[in-house]
Amino acid sequence: MELLSIIVPCYNEEKTVEMFMKELQKTLDGFNYEVIFINDGSEDNTLEIIKNLADSNPNVIYISFSRNFGKESAIYAGLINATGSLVGLMDADLQHPPSLLPEMIEAINEGYDVAAAKRVSKKGEPIVNSLGSRFFYRIFNSISSIKLVAGATDYRVMTRQVTDAVLRLNEYNRFSKGLFQWVGFETKWIEYENIQRVAGESTWSLGDLIRYSLKAIVAFTTLPLSLSIVLGFIISALAFIYLLFIIVKYLIYSDPVQGFATTICAILFLGGMQMILIGILGKYLENTYNETKNRPIFLVKETNIDDKRLDKIR
Template identity: 50%
Template sequence: MPKISVVVPCYNEQDALPLFYREITRVAGEMNYAQFEFIFIDDGSRDDTLPLLRQFAAADARVRFVSFSRNFGKEAGMLAGLEAATGDFVALMDADLQDPPALLPELYKAVTEEGYDCAATRRTTREGEPPIRSFFARMFYKIINRISDADIVDGARDYRLMRRSVVDAILSMREYNRFSKGIFGWVGFRTKWVPYVNVERAAGETKWSFWKLFLYSLEGIAAFSTAPLAIASVLGFLLCVIAFLYIVVIVAKTLLFGEAVGGWPSMMCIILFLGGIQLFCMGILGQYLAKTYLETKKRPVYLVRETEKGVK
């Protein structure tokens, strides 16, 4: 029988975990044509997430867990889960039930019967989200698809089922600064997109604030595009052209009408504008230098403190 590994990153999900575990085991029971293992990644939770995972593992031999030494972020959690998975197929989903486990049979059918290498989900609506957050999310997808070679579908979730070959391709990308949505698109393979209506969290609170999502989007742009560096170069060139034309105008006015007394307000505006552009371009360079610096350190993406086999 084929084996499906279900990878579930968790951070402070004590309220949602019992509901998720009940639902995923129900779905696994209906899919009696496959074996299952459930791999929960405790991303340094500060609530009772880890004790719950210990209980699940003690009562169910299919449950495995990896507990980090501290909070390393969801990207690290997904990587740890993919590395720990031993199944012929690997599914990624969240513990808050916004990724409905009931869709898993449909994803499995797409991969095993329809010839796809990966079946992924995308939300058709963003009901329940603040309008400004939805607007910026859509803008991000448009921008990243225009300036990079990563194919990221609007509304795409991390919830997907992949063949082992796809998982191996993802694991071959060893960068420290990870942006999984971009990695999924970059590796390619035949992917079927399964749409579904947005589902509210079953319990608990979201860990993603607007500011965290904004920083995450910057991570994605820096990871899969050098367009910001080109923008900085173009801005510098345009300012040089404008400065040259302005010099010509000043020289011509001086020769024709004599020297005019310049005003401080206009001078200060020009200085502040040019200074702002320079700092903006330096900030772009700094972002890429920072990413390069972190990559060259070769630090591990995460550190494990405990698994279902005991404390390390």
């Protein structure tokens, strides 16, 4: 039976890890699987609980970071260390129901390269987050050559070929949803209703989601840079037309140039636009700066993976 490696990023999930593992064991009873928990610098007892699970279950592997590097880094660490011919990715808060795993595996057996979960509703989520998510997908898909599926989640099962393809994209600034779409391959989308966390609270704030969205846009399209040029030409053209209007008005009607308030508004408007355009350019420079530093995507503090396996994988 093929080995299924399930990657589970964890950050402050002490209230959910044990419940998640129980549900996963029920679902995968009879399957050949391993669970790779990635402790992303949790500040609670998440690591201790995972260690206890590993002591009592040989199928449990854990990797603990030296600090919080973020979910994208945790996903990458899991992909590197997964040895199964099938690789799954899911959250520990049970918002990704383990009951979908058999259907995903069946889809792979039918010939699909990826089986991924897609939420058809966002019941229970704050309306601001829901509206923001819709707005992000519309903006991203309108300016990027990579099209994201609305409601798509990170929850999926992939073949080894797809996993290796994603690992070849070893960039520092990572947006996994975009990377999964970029590599292509045939995907079966499995729809499900939104499920609330079984315990604890989400660590994702609105600010985090906005920063994550900006990171995604910068990573997968340069259109904002082109729009900056177009906007500059439009503003310059309008300014030139307005200048001609003032000259003609003065020559025909001998109307002296007036409008202190108009001048101040124009200066503030142009100053604001310049700051916005510099900010857009700065985001792209930030990505380039982070890539050129060539720092590791994550650092491991401790793990129960033996050195022989680590050497083989890395």
